[in-house]
Amino acid sequence: xxxxxxxILFALPLSANDKHIFVNxxxxxxxxxxxxxxxxxxxxxxxxxxxxxxxVGAFFLPFFDxxxxxxTFAMLPLVVRIFGAGNTTVIxxxxxxxxWPVLFAIISAQKLVKEEWNExxxxxxxxxxxxxxxxxxxxxxxxxxxxxxxxxxxxxxxVVGAEIIVGLHNQGLGSFFDQNGGSSTIVLFGVFALxxxxxxxxxxxxxxxxxxxxxxxxx
Amino acid sequence: xxALLKISNITQTFSENGRHLTVLHxxxxxxxxxxxxxxxxxxxxxxxxxxxxxxxxxxxxxxxxITAPDTTHSFIFQSFALFPWLSVADNVGFxxxxxxxxxxxxxxxxxxxxxxxxxxxxxxxxxxxxxGGMKQRVGIARALxxxxxxxxxxEPFSALxxxxxxxxxxxxxxxxxxxxxxxxxxxxxxxxxIQLGDRIAVLxxxxxxxxxxxxxxxxxxxxxxxxxxxELYDTINKVIKI
Numbered sequence: 113x114x115x116x117x118x119x120i121l122f123a124l125p126l127s128a129n130d131k132h133i134f135v136n137x138x139x140x141x142x143x144x145x146x147x148x149x150x151x152x153x154x155x156x157x158x159x160x161x162x163x164x165x166x167x168v169g170a171f172f173l174p175f176f177d178x179x180x181x182x183x184t185f186a187m188l189p190l191v192v193r194i195f196g197a198g199n200t201t202v203i204x205x206x207x208x209x210x211x212w213p214v215l216f217a218i219i220s221a222q223k224l225v226k227e228e229w230n231e232x233x234x235x236x237x238x239x240x241x242x243x244x245x246x247x248x249x250x251x252x253x254x255x256x257x258x259x260x261x262x263x264x265x266x267x268x269x270x271v272v273g274a275e276i277i278v279g280l281h282n283q284g285l286g287s288f289f290d291q292n293g294g295s296s297t298i299v300l301f302g303v304f305a306l307x308x309x310x311x312x313x314x315x316x317x318x319x320x321x322x323x324x325x326x327x328x329x330x331x
Numbered sequence: 332x333x334a335l336l337k338i339s340n341i342t343q344t345f346s347e348n349g350r351h352l353t354v355l356h357x358x359x360x361x362x363x364x365x366x367x368x369x370x371x372x373x374x375x376x377x378x379x380x381x382x383x384x385x386x387x388x389x390x391x392x393x394x395x396x397i398t399a400p401d402t403t404h405s406f407i408f409q410s411f412a413l414f415p416w417l418s419v420a421d422n423v424g425f426x427x428x429x430x431x432x433x434x435x436x437x438x439x440x441x442x443x444x445x446x447x448x449x450x451x452x453x454x455x456x457x458x459x460x461x462x463g464g465m466k467q468r469v470g471i472a473r474a475l476x477x478x479x480x481x482x483x484x485x486e487p488f489s490a491l492x493x494x495x496x497x498x499x500x501x502x503x504x505x506x507x508x509x510x511x512x513x514x515x516x517x518x519x520x521x522x523x524x525i526q527l528g529d530r531i532a533v534l535x536x537x538x539x540x541x542x543x544x545x546x547x548x549x550x551x552x553x554x555x556x557x558x559x560x561x562e563l564y565d566t567i568n569k570v571i572k573i
Contacts, residue, residue: 232413235404238425246428328415328416
């Protein structure tokens with residue numbers, strides 16, 4: 113856990129003040145990313161619930177399949193025009209980036225559900241919010257974890273890109289890389305520090321969750 | 332005995348890509364309070380479909396299902412259908428939790444059913460850690476915990492080895508005799524049907540119709556090597572057309 117911070121503290125070729133700025137920028141970007149991630153997860157769960165059931169789902173699924181291939185950066189100027197060059201724009205852009213892998217991984221997990229589990233849930237009265245909480249969410253969990261790993265991976269790339277394009281000043285890694293673009297050493301060390309953070313987060317959070325999720329649906 | 336459930340003129344046709352397949356045709360029968368009714372038929376004859384229709388898991392293409400007031404039911408599945416993310420105790424208490432019963436009541440009922448099915452010490456285990464026989468014991472405990480009027484059983488012992496199946500059959504009979512519940516069980520084994528059932532409804536090949544409903548005259552406990560047992564076996568065997 114300490115590895116990225118030790119790297120930033122001792123190896124990053126920046127002054128103490130610039131290191132402080134880098135950490136703040138990193139936290140700003142991470143904050144945007146996790147807000148967008150939270151919104152994406154809620155939306156993906158709701159959409160997956162609808163898309164895996166009934167004829168309406170079968171009708172809309174191919175549409176969403178095309179949507180996930182949509183070049184999201186192409187939408188950025190339009191989003192800036194509507195919402196302005198601020199946090200909201202970056203977060204909306206991130207939601208559009210993260211939601212697809214999360215949504216399709218949950219749908220994929222849902223498709224693997226045994227019909228007898230559905231029947232058991234019906235017979236034993238899992239309806240409405242109770243079905244959602246005690247049946248649908250545990251079933252979605254493995255897909256949610258895999259989708260989150262992929263979605264956040266794409267999200268880190270998107271957050272830096274979006275912050276540079278939107279032009280957020282002194283608020284995020286995009287701004288940091290934009291301002292230090294003249295120094296390839298700082299950019300490389302910055303990218304390495306960011307990769308270390310992502311690596312540590314995967315190792316400490318996502319991989320154990322992935323391991324646990326594999327066991328969850330093994331009967 | 333009064334009828335707990337009555338089905339009339341049930342027909343089930345599945346349609347896919349313009350093709351129609353009728354699996355059940357004009358089936359009528361009733362389930363009486365406290366009886367052990369067996370539905371016997373060859374593989375693919377639509378027994379499980381009929382059971383699911385009776386249990387309300389599937390709507391028939393045509394026909395009527397009438398249940399007596401306040402009738403409740405549980406279902407025991409061939410492949411157990413335990414929720415793998417829940418422990419044994421949580422699986423047994425799942426239906427009670429869905430009914431939003433108080434936690435202390437759920438714990439009490441779960442402990443009783445776990446003890447009845449000999450699962451003490453495995454309360455915190457997960458389905459993946461159990462043998463097939465123990466999984467089905469959890470399935471039976473889950474069904475009993477609901478205190479249902481009827482339990483539907485879909486070939487509950489067919490995925491088990493013969494020793495475990497024999498033991499579970501005996502346990503099921505004991506539970507049925509101790510509690511005033513009605514059992515409707517699907518099987519493709521004639522000897523299992525004779526050993527357990529009060530009445531045996533024999534289905535024909537697809538599309539399934541009721542060939543005959545036998546009243547089992549053999550008194551309990553039933554000796555599976557008795558002459559009467561073999562006589563009934565032969566009679567039923569002649570009715571089943573494969």
